[in-house]
Amino acid sequence: MKPPTNQVHRAGAAWEEWPEEDIDRVIQMAWEDRTPFEAIEWQFGLKENDVRALMRRFMKRSSFEMWRKRVKGMANKHGKRRGGDVNRFRAPDQRP
Numbered sequence: 001m002k003p004p005t006n007q008v009h010r011a012g013a014a015w016e017e018w019p020e021e022d023i024d025r026v027i028q029m030a031w032e033d034r035t036p037f038e039a040i041e042w043q044f045g046l047k048e049n050d051v052r053a054l055m056r057r058f059m060k061r062s063s064f065e066m067w068r069k070r071v072k073g074m075a076n077k078h079g080k081r082r083g084g085d086v087n088r089f090r091a092p093d094q095r096p
Contacts (some may be wrong), residue, residue: 056065
C-alpha cells in the first residue's frame with residue numbers, strides 16, 4: 001500500500017497550507033499511544049521531527065511538554081522498538 005496521493009506533497013508544505021482536518025488528525029495520531037511515528041510518516045509524509053514541530057506549533061506549551069514527556073520513553077511509538085508482531089494501523093475489529 002502506498003500513501004494517499006492527495007497527502008504525499010504536504011510534508012514540505014507550510015503548515016498554513018494544510019487543511020485543519022489533517023493537522024487535527026496528525027495531532028490525534030501523535031497522542032495515541034499505539035500509533036507509531038512510522039504510521040504518521042506513511043500517511044502524511046512527516047518524520048518524527050516534523051511531527052514534533054507540528055505539535056509544538058499547534059499545541060499549548062504545557063500540553064506539548066506533557067506529550068513529549070509521555071512519548072519520550074514509549075517503545076510502541078517507534079516501530080523498530082515495537083516488536084514484529086504488530087503490522088497494522090488499526091484494530092482488527094475496526095471497519096476499514
